[in-house]
Amino acid sequence: MKKQSFIIRYSRYIATATFALATVLSVNAKPQAVPDERLAEQRELFVKAEYAAKRGRLAEYRQLRAQLTDYPLLPYLELERLQQVGYLANEKRVLTFLQQYEGTPLDWQLRRPWLDYLAGQKEEERFIRDFRYPGTLTHRCQLISAERNQGLENEPFIKKVDGVWLHGFSVPTACDGILNEWAELGARTTKKVWQRIxxxxxxxxxxxxxxxxxxxxxxxxxxxxxxxxxxxSPAAIHSDNRWLGRDPKREAEIATYALKKLIWREESLALSSYDKLIKRLPFSAEQRETIAEEFAVALSLKDHPEARIWHQRVPLTGLDERTLQWRLASYLKDRDFASLRQTISSLPAAIGGGAQWRYWLARASEITGNELAANEIYTELAKERNYYGFMAAARLGQPVNLEREPVDVSVVELESVRNHPSARRAYEFIQLERFVDARREWNHLLTQLDGSEHKAAALLASEWEWHDQAIWTLAQIGYFDAVSIRFPMAYGELLSSASDKVGIDPSWAMAITRRESAFRADAYSSAGARGLMQILPSTARRLKNDNISYRQLHRPEVNVELGTYYLSRLNNRFDNNHLLATASYNAGYYKVLDWLPDSPTPADEWIEQIPYYETRDYVKAVMTYQQIYFMLHEGQGNLFERLESMMIQPDYD
Structure with a gap:
């Protein structure tokens, strides 16, 4: 592949997309206004006014606020002041604000401290009046307490406290009073205590x-x-003297829970414990089934010889997505395509009609000699825009079908969404690079829109180059055919330049970035990964041999440089096998080495046997996204032809 610039490479796409958008908006459209210099000035004034309000510099605050009467973020200045002043003296202002912005992100930021204040002042009638669900658990308990003091009768009181009790965590001290009274009324039954345990x-x-x-x-x-x-210590279930037989049904609940944990830690002990406990405890049919499901999955992952036995104990009607996936992996490992075909043919239509199962029915038919049936399935599947559709097209030697269409919304709808107060506030927060506040406003906006207006919102977010929200907004309504919006050329020049520098395919880097963050530069994960390509600080340190701060990882140019360099290193370590490099980017290099097969294995079979569901789905998604980017910005061609013929080798180290 030639490594010319993304800008040159994508110029035709940009022109096409721009023309399509112009066509949609041409009817009754007005020329877009020149950027409002007044808005830019107001942003600076807003920041100064907010700072003055926080520091209590009231004269300066009032002077600045007077210049912001038509600024979209003015309510946030009022919020800042109301959070700082004596509340009962300003009750009218507080209630007016809460009424005007009820349900918006502004609401809870004032309602929470207001309710805290009322509770502290024992203002029960006001608290009941101003509480809104769901609130915090503390506030809900304070509400129940206030309602009880105002005459709430026993039956509704007990029902409300039941909802407080049934939590697996400690409850706030504000709940102690109502829980004690609830218990005195005899509502704390053994059944409810057991539920909470x-x-x-x-x-x-x-x-x-x-x-x-x-x-x-x-x-x-x-x-x-x-x-x-x-x-x-789930192994404790193996001790006979722990099972006293005084409450066999609850003992069976404990045993079910423990067996499902133990099978992942000590499979031999779990199997022997089950054989012993099944004879003495009254496991229900549902409990037997859920144990079988967990044993089947865990033993498949451990490549245990009894895995197939436990799969057979799970009825087809009881198969969930996870168990089905491991049954598929088990058949592929054994290369038992006859059983695979039989199992898929027996699945309920709602499951067997999915793209994954149709593809593997075709593969199993092909391998067992029924190519005509296989090609019929491939032909239908190749019409779809997904991993299995692209694989089917590759097997037929056909081009990929993107099935794309523009987002067709009227100018009236687009301008209506643009002028919605939450949209205007979101836009201003974006300009101020306060993305958390922007997303709060955007999420509220989406609750106020219908399906067609959601499309307009997605188009608006795309226009603002707020790509992660454009993608997410379309996903919310299940509208996946707006391919150009869902797969934008975000950070195209940066990704192209960095990819060319390290010698990897830019469409691959784009696909990785799309999957990792949906082009959200401030993205972060629970594991600590940061930025566009979700780089862990530990990974950054290894790559740069230096400490890299979170702030630096959120800078696109730093993140992309590290991410593309890391991809190139993984690619080189796997002899330019970008499939294995993709899996390693998600799960780690040494994990993928552990997953290599004992003998050469077709790539599609190996992918289905990846033990981590996250990595398995990740690889499928990245391969699919790379194909879409290639089609949008490079031209015709099916990159899946490489996957269709690829064999994963036992050794790359």
Missing amino acids: KLAADGGNATLIPYLTGLMPDNIQYLGELFHKVRY
């Missing part, structure tokens, strides 16, 4: 369990103690 064990705060155990009847407190034990 299960919530605390399964994803909640397990340190709550000993306290909750003490609330159980003496003769079954051993259940709470056992649950607490297996929460940290």
